[in-house]
Amino acid sequence: MESYLCMSVQGEDEGEEVDIVKIYHLKKYFWEGVRQIKALDGIELAIEKGRLTAIVGASGSGKTTLLNTIGGLYRPTQGEVWVDGVNLGELSEDQLTIFRRRKAGFVFQNYNLIPELTVRENILFPLALDGLRADEVFFREIAGLLGLEHRLDDYSYELSGGERQCAAIARALITRPSLILADEPTGSLDVRSAQNVAGVLKMAVEMFGQTVVMVTHNLEIAQVADRVVRVKDGRTDA
Numbered sequence: 460m461e462s463y464l465c466m467s468v469q470g471e472d473e474g475e476e477v478d479i480v481k482i483y484h485l486k487k488y489f490w491e492g493v494r495q496i497k498a499l500d501g502i503e504l505a506i507e508k509g510r511l512t513a514i515v516g517a518s519g520s521g522k523t524t525l526l527n528t529i530g531g532l533y534r535p536t537q538g539e540v541w542v543d544g545v546n547l548g549e550l551s552e553d554q555l556t557i558f559r560r561r562k563a564g565f566v567f568q569n570y571n572l573i574p575e576l577t578v579r580e581n582i583l584f585p586l587a588l589d590g591l592r593a594d595e596v597f598f599r600e601i602a603g604l605l606g607l608e609h610r611l612d613d614y615s616y617e618l619s620g621g622e623r624q625c626a627a628i629a630r631a632l633i634t635r636p637s638l639i640l641a642d643e644p645t646g647s648l649d650v651r652s653a654q655n656v657a658g659v660l661k662m663a664v665e666m667f668g669q670t671v672v673m674v675t676h677n678l679e680i681a682q683v684a685d686r687v688v689r690v691k692d693g694r695t696d697a
């Protein structure tokens with residue numbers, strides 16, 4: 460029995476990739492007229508699967524640029540970004556669009572809910588884009604865990620900031636993405652709602668084994684993370 464258990468554990472580990480994001484020598488430069496801005500200047504970083512990683516750093520240090528490059532919104536000036544075994548640099552624009560829709564769930568500071576849609580429609584929107592229907596059981600589970608069951612037929616203007624962000628997180632979760640990328644998800648919230656939203660992201664990691672990368676200015680919020688990565692002048696300490 461003992462050897463059987465050992466064998467099965469080994470079997471599970473075999474070939475399983477621990478790091479879902481791998482970043483090599485990443486540079487991202489912007490130009491403002493003749494001025495070159497080195498937003499990212501040589502990032503080496505691996506992000507572990509099924510963990511909540513916080514990215515912290517001063518304003519202008521490159522946090523958003525890093526998150527957007529991991530999410531395939533920006534192409535690197537130099538270097539490589541691998542997500543779930545795929546080198547994003549090798550994807551065409553169309554493939555990158557599909558990657559963003561299916562593999563990355565974005566959560567923004569200002570929620571970015573569609574005001575003309577109900578909470579239910581907003582949550583299901585990424586699936587609708589792919590012509591897919593929701594797994595009703597999973598939808599109910601998410602809505603329940605995020606405390607949105609009674610809000611599903613409401614419009615976003617009827618919700619509090621915290622509820623809006625929970626709806627945005629539900630929308631990010633519904634496609635079961637490889638990654639959730641959250642840029643200052645608590646930045647517009649009061650202390651209590653901010654803690655609740657951070658708790659919800661942590662729950663997504665614990666309940667669904669979701670990988671979450673969260674940019675935050677707030678060091679208290681960063682404490683919920685399994686790991687904190689500091690960005691300074693376009694470089695990480697990791």
Ligand SMILES: Nc1ncnc2c1ncn2[C@@H]1O[C@H](COP(=O)(O)OP(=O)(O)OP(=O)(O)O)[C@@H](O)[C@H]1O
Pocket residue numbers: 489490491496497498516517518519520521522523524525
């Ligand atoms: N699209 C862009 N065009 C030109 N410069 C940009 C662009 N995006 C970012 N930058 C510049 O790159 C640097 C890093 O910006 P970034 O937005 O990644 O910082 P940040 O750490 O997210 O800051 P904040 O905490 O204020 O959100 C800054 O100097 C910024 O002005």
Ligand SMILES: [Mg+2]
Pocket residue numbers: 522523524
């Ligand atoms: Mg930013």
